[in-house]
Amino acid sequence: MNDTNNPGDKPANKTLTLKRPIEQGTVRQSFSHGRSKTVVVEHVKRRHEGGKPAAPVPAPAAPAPVASAPAPVAPAPTPRPQKSSAPRPQTGVVLRTLTDDERDARARALNDARAREEEDRRRQEADAKARTERESRERAEREAAEARKRDEETRLAREADAKRRAEEEARRRLPSAAAAPQPAPQQPEKEPAVSFAPTRGSRPQQIVFHTPKPPQAPTPTPQPAAQQPAAAASAGAAPAPRSDGPAPLTPRMRPMTAPKLAVPAPKPTRGAEKQRGRLTVTSATASADGEERTRSVAAFRRRTQRMKGVVEQKERLSREVILPETITIQELANRMSERGVDVIKLLMRQGQMHKITDVIDADTAELIATEMGHTVKRVAESDVEEGLFDTPDAEETLQPRPPVVTIMGHVDHGKTSLLDAIRRANVVSGEAGGITQHIGAYQVTSPLGGLVTFIDTPGHAAFTAMRARGAKVTDIVVLVVAADDGVMPQTIEAISHAKAAGVPIIVAINKIDKPDAKPERVRTELLQYEVQVESLGGDTLEVEVSAKQKLNLDKLLEAITLQAEVLDLKADPERAAEGTVIEARLDRGRGPVATVLVQRGTLSVGNIIVAGSQWGRVRALIDDQGQNCVHAGPSFPAEVLGFNGAPEAGDRVAVVESEARAREITEYRDRQKREQAAVRGSGARSSLVDMMSQLKATAGRKEVPLVIKGDVQGSVEAIVAALEKLGTDEVAARVLHAGVGGITESDITLAEASNAVVIGFNVRAHKEAREASERLGIEIRYYNIIYNLVDDIKAAMSGLLAPTLRETMLGNAEILEVFTITKVGKVAGCRVTDGTMERGQHVRLIRDNVVVHEGKLSTLKRFKDEVAVVQPGQECGMAFENYQDMRVGDVIECYRVEEIKRTL
The missing domain is CATH 1.10.10 (Arc Repressor Mutant, subunit A)
Structure with missing residues (x-):
């Protein structure tokens, strides 16, 4: 390939000079692949010294492009410039010398071409070697296959020869059978043909199948090995592979062999087969000389019993x-x-x-x-709960446990403040309105060194269920009574709960630091409810304390410890845990959270627990100080994370051995709930008479539909119970849904479908729920104090009550004359006999002591003037609304109707 190329490199960092004249020419390049290219070449003239032109400097040939051929292309030699003595005109192309970079690039290209050539050569040698090995391996396999084929053909020939000799020997030994007449040709039968499929072992696997047999098969004769494939093909076998091109065996190409030939045995005729009868042990073992078969003894006995009608009774197995x-x-x-x-x-x-x-x-x-x-x-289905609770403990495993103390009393008597003073905490500041609306559990250390578990209960009247739960799980009840207030309704209720639970009471007379405190009054009032303190000769401990001044708190703890020693509280910490759900809520970040008081055993992280219709695996245990703990022993309150749903407050908690048992128990409890709900629903509509009576009872009843969401289960339960107490025969609150957790979009949808009001107690609505409520116009009310919630619902229900109408008598008038006025109608001329008559008020027209008409007074005139009031003894003119039948002597009674708003 010949080419001329000017790389066109730009000069770098050259000084500013005059531009030399440039001449352009074209050079055509030819490449090895048949392509050609025209290149423009520039020629710069050099200025001659002394008027003589400079000798042309030949430019070096451009480096040849690297081709894909194995042999590299050698660079063209650079011609040396030749000097001429006489000046000659410039002809051709002036070539320049190669720079160092160009020479290096050219050398690198040559080296790369040599390296590629060497790599191609090594690859070709490796391919040739692999091809040789593969051909040798295939040749060995073909030779082995041909050897196996020859061995198989030899074996088949030997077998055919042996069979032929055996058949000849059999015909020679049975000449009579050969001389007997042949039976009529029958249907072609199937004789076994043998095929050999390749297996992983050295010997082929034998496969037997049937092929049709011709009616008259001639006696086979031995055939040479070369003719065996043709014979096998005529017998129905697959043709053997060709000898000129052996190929490896595949699952679809199985070499077939000639069928095995056996000596034909004489077969009975078709009639003989029909007369043979059923094949039994007797017929099989009968002699060949045709002796008569008889029935067995057992068969004869059974036949006799059937004829006599005696049925043999089978022996029954009791299960x-x-x-x-x-x-x-x-x-x-x-x-x-x-x-x-x-x-x-x-x-x-x-x-x-x-x-x-x-x-x-x-x-x-x-x-x-x-x-x-x-x-x-x-x-019964309830057997799944057997052994879940109340399993007795062995006496040797019992150990002392801390007492569980419940603080109870009337609202605002200082229960939480007293507990805060004991714990050195400030729980009251976190409660809305300064009143306790949640049940809490805490554990403190007494001055005597022992642990005491406190349960704080609300004192509001709506939290009766919470106080009842607190009394059920406690060992000692501390009854807090304010010295300046005395015994109140919730104090009496707390005494009743403590007596129902059968636990001892310790009276804490609080607020003794107030100037109007009267502790003796409290002791005297408690006698009315069968609570006799020690100072009055009873057996109930009492302590005068002050939560604000922190007075006698150590005495109260000593009294609690003394009472616990008398009770001798013990539990087994090594057994499976049992406890009670004090409170439950739905935390948005942590999921369902339940405050559990462990009563027996030890609750650990990872245990599988069941509480009501909810179960889960304990993921974390958090104590009253907010610290994570691994174990919770007897009388230890802890928040449990891991339930699949928020359990109900008061549910008993137990540890089970497996998830399957937990699911079985919770499914049974779910079914119980559904069945009880169905029974309640069906009981309300058990008959048509009951349905009609219910409709008649609720015909004029107005309802306030509500959707209630709260922070904890106990608060929701208290709110629903308080609203149910507000209902009357005329108006009632209907709770469509009550649950724990934030207000969701589904709650808004339910409220929109039922035209209900959504109430959030210490919870807020999600973003989607807020947007849906604004879009649908559903009202969401937020509360954090139960007083305000109950008062608002009560006011809303009172607004639905029909007002009470009260009549106030104003006066009486007698009709003296009736005038007919054009365009006005009849007007009664009256004299006021008693009281006053007012325009626009209600009137009754009485005739012969019978009320004829009730309406309103539309016109009241004195002479020609409209007046508002007519005094007694004066005459006036009156006209009624939509009534004209007035007569002389009728009495007009005027009265005022006042609407009085009713409240619950």
């Missing part, structure tokens, strides 16, 4: 049948190993018509099983 509360007849028969028909017959004899798929109760099933000679074991 223990497990019966649930309801069972189908088919399942009962299966458990007794009896026929379902027999069970139905027994029921029909008892006068009951059933199908096999009908469900019967446990009592009927027990009667049937007992009648059929089986024993019965009754079980």
